[in-house]
Amino acid sequence: MAPVRRTTLELDSETVQQIIQDLNPGFVASGFARLHGGSTEVYRIDLANTGRESLVLKIYPDEPEWGPAKEKLVAGWFSQLTQLAPNWLEIDQSRTLLPLRYALLPLLPGRSLRDWMVAPDIEEAYQQMGELLRSIHEMPMPAYGYIVGQGIDRPKSTNTEYITSAFEDVFRRFRDFGGDADLGRHLQLLAEGSFDLLRESSGAVLCHDDFHQGNVLALRDGTGRLRLSGLIDFGNARAADRFFDLAKALFCSAHEDPRSYRSILQGYGPTDHPDIERALWLYTLFHRLSMWCWLTKLGLDSKSDNGPGELIRDIRKMTTRPGRCYDEA
Template sequence: MELRPDLQITVAVAQTIVDQAGCKGAVAAIARLHGGEIASVYGIGFVDAAHRPLVLKVYPDDLHWKMQKEMTVIGLIRDRLGVPVPKILVADDSKRLLGLNFIVMTRLDGSVLGRLESTLAPAQRASAYAQIGRPLRDFHRIPMEAFGYIGPKGIWTAHPTNHAYLTHQFQRKLAEFVERGGDAGVAGRIKAHVAERAGAVWRLHASGALSQ
């Protein structure tokens, strides 16, 4: 499976994409940005420095549905977090311009924490992680119809509780570990270890020790 498509996007093509997104302005440059484990992420800059740059995300064909998932997630968090959320300007699944699905969105101001972390004092580092934690807290407070993996249109493989969902995911990933060549003996020991600890937690719940 090919991830992060390596496309050489010209300024002319970027201009066509920007025009499709309904943005006025002449494109000056397009360059790869830090990040993106699945999609390739590009920054689009303009000749007019006053024009805010945009972000282009291009999704691999094997995971083309991730584009719709991103739209779903941004729709879920819009106006529900205490921080700005990117606005999607266009989502194109025609494969006409790049041969792949892509999204154009607004770009938020900020810096990559990983590049700055070593320069921060302990108090500054703690403050940065607290700031990261606040929107994560808000994100997890958004009500959903069930527990499960968020797919293109909502929850896939819905489960009634978080425990049921995580148990399902654990079993699936452990099976995948073996299918991909992992040691079946190691997988068996992990499964037994988790089952033993799960039993201990259940006994604590039953005794009321964890409800205090």
């Protein structure tokens, strides 16, 4: 595996000032600080005497080269669907002020929903997550596929073509990274037994594909109600079946807090799918296998009790009860 380039930078006040003045010559930085919790390096920049409270400086690694353009493109789509998504203000790929590419965007209000998980009304916020995800899925896409800087990469015309190809790829990677061969063959047979459900897709829609507590912000409003205030991190976005995205959201969110599963489903609302539990099982199997491959590629021990090992335990449980993803499902 090729080494991952570090993006850690030693920012100074002079450089920060130059960065924001490229956006607006009248801006003056009153301070800056690293924001934690994301997969990329992000800073808050406070402004003085502008009427705008703060900006976010997001720094991108060298790869993928289309990363900044993708996030700007997708953020524009999301902002058409919800006021919770920020618009990218500027992308700089010149490497004149910093050795890496970066973007500037508004700082959204609130804190990560992870910070609110002990709140007594957290389940109401999870219902709002379900409502938000359903509103995102109102945007139709012209084809199925992963989104890059210019749009959908290698678009597929049907859900069946897209997902069967994705499963072929994830099973190959599972084998290449040392996954149990017998388990892989058994999983492949189980998955193929549910491929008939792929025809039930009502069409490709915009999918966040990383929708969980860490990428949703919340605050208390004037009445004391906990409400969502922001949606961030569009680097995984793709065009896919809505239940592919719902399954990913349930998988990631329930891993952090099992209470979120039922509340997100409740907020998402009724569906007209003929076998929603089996569809969620199929898509969740894909997401768990993909996560196992990603963590293993990062160098985590594939047999460790946490991380890849925990995923394998969950995947083995899925083989004993096709159609059920979780104990509470």
